[in-house]
Amino acid sequence: MTTFKEKTAETAEKRFTLAEILEIVTGSRIPVRFTAYDGSSAGPADAPFRLDLKTPRGLTYLATGRGDLGLARAYIAGDLDMHGVHPGDPYDLLKVLADNLVFTMPPPKVSAKILRSIGVEHLRPIAPPPEEAPPRWRRVADGLRHSRTRDAEAIHHHYDVSNTFYEWVLGPSMTYTCACYPHPGASLDEAQENKYRLVFEKLRLEPGDRLLDVGCGWGGMVRYAARRGVRATGVTLSTEQASWAEEAIADEGLTALAEVRHCDYRDVVERDFDAVSSIGLLEHVGVRNYPGYFAFLQSRLRPGGLLLNHCITRPDNRSEPSARGFIDRYVFPDGELTGSGRILTAAQDSGLEVLHEENLRPHYALTLRDWSANLVAHWDEAVAEVGLGTAKVWGLYMAGSRLAFESNGIQLHQVLAVRPGGDLPLRPWWTP
The missing domain is CATH 3.30.1050 (Nonspecific Lipid-transfer Protein; Chain A)
Structure with a gap:
């Protein structure tokens, strides 16, 4: 008993x-x-x-x-x-x-x-899924954080997944940055075209001008500008992006005005560009490298030339910039975000004059909503192309990021600046 x-x-x-x-x-x-x-x-x-x-x-x-x-x-x-x-x-x-x-x-x-x-x-850690990048301390084999070698490897991890996969998710625009919705019912393609229009107008580009687009992706901004008579040069660290962009440029008959190079933006030797656009690159640069980044872009501009920086930001300027957990291991290795205030400070300290900034946070939530819908519509093909694990990473990442933008956990800022030395209109000259 x-x-x-x-x-x-x-x-x-x-x-x-x-x-x-x-x-x-x-x-x-x-x-x-x-x-x-x-x-x-x-x-x-x-x-x-x-x-x-x-x-x-x-x-x-x-x-x-x-x-x-x-x-x-x-x-x-x-x-x-x-x-x-x-x-x-x-x-x-x-x-x-x-x-x-x-x-x-x-x-x-x-x-x-x-x-x-x-x-x-x-309670003993085991090997993670194969889609996971090593922890930061183990990435030293690829160089110090934000060295050229390590940056190239981080870009490869995220952007060289499969151009076909990106075509399904991003749609015809092949644009992997925040769109700008002209009205709530606009389609994703309309919103991406409107984003390029907004950047183009903010930079006051005219036929015959020279544009440098750093971190150009699949060349969306380069081709948009070239269609309007601007001589545009794009650079990307992704081999697959550069290959896709050069083919698209040729297909559109834009080779006389547009080119995309597979190289680091710091390898651009030309100067006196009328404008520089940076759409979605700063997240990969590293906060400690902001002074060199803005100083380099400023040095590529002619006096009076304009710079448009478009990037994801934090809602404050105090948070630790390094990403952690899921985002760092599966999505953007070595990615860093900070508040718009630190970006403005770095731009000003490089000798640029900041003219305007705006927050497009709600637009990124809508963009992610539409990318997710595209992934759902092409789910079976996506799984066949990149594998179930990678497809699940993307579904989780985009849905979680949409939540973060909706809740003001992260933001998206466009900062317009000029290299002093030219005359500009007294008030904003672009259509919002």
Whole structure:
């Protein structure tokens, strides 16, 4: 017969189920249905969304990955399923979690029991999914952060996925930067064309002018300017982008006015450009390199020449610029973001005069919405082209980024500056 003391000891040693652990750390405020491979479940039975932890390996990823990294690893590896959303656009599920899920630290004794319940074997890190980049300290083999070699490797990780894949996600414009929607019902292509129009007008470009576009991607701005009689030179560190852009330039009959080079922007030797555009490059430069970046671009301009810098920013100027977790390991290795104030300061300290800046944050949320819709529409082809893991990375990344822009977690600023020495109109000359 079991004694009271033995029953008490047995109860004390009984492990929590995985669902019970989730209930403890969330205060039982679980907005989705959660099921686990140990047979336990939590959350409303009729919830529209469900998370299904399928394997012990998934538990190890969740237990050892800091922040969003553990969830990303388990999901990308196929150990955690999301139900109720398409893998190409899990926005609705992520929004429910972001709005309602709050984790709290339980008392020490409960925390200790949680660790025992999880098991020491699940507290030792294991190899991540193959889509993950090494941690920053292991990237030294590619050079110091933001060295030319390491920057090239970071660009390769993200941009040399597959031009075909990007065509499906980005649409005909092949533009992988924030669009500018002229009205809420505008299509993605309309909005991207409008963005190029806005940059073109802000730079006061005229037929015969010379434009340098650094970080030019697939040459969208270069080709837009060349169609309007501007001699445009673009540079990119991505071999696939440069190849695609040169072919597009030839197909459009623009070779007399446009070119895209596979090189570092710092290798451009020409000077006296009428304008420089930088659309989505600064995120890859590194904050400590801002002075050299702006000084170099300023040196490429003629007196009176204009610079348009378009990049993602943080909503303050105090946060640590380096990205962490999922974004750094799966999306933009070595990417850095800072507030618009630090960008303005660096531009001014390089000798540029800042004329205008604006925040296009809501437009990036709409852009990501439309890219996600494109991925959903081409999901089967995308998986066949780049693999299920990479396709899931993109679905997760774009949906999460859309949430971040909507909630003012990140912003998108355009900064217009001039190299002093010319006359400009007294007031803004472009159509907003």
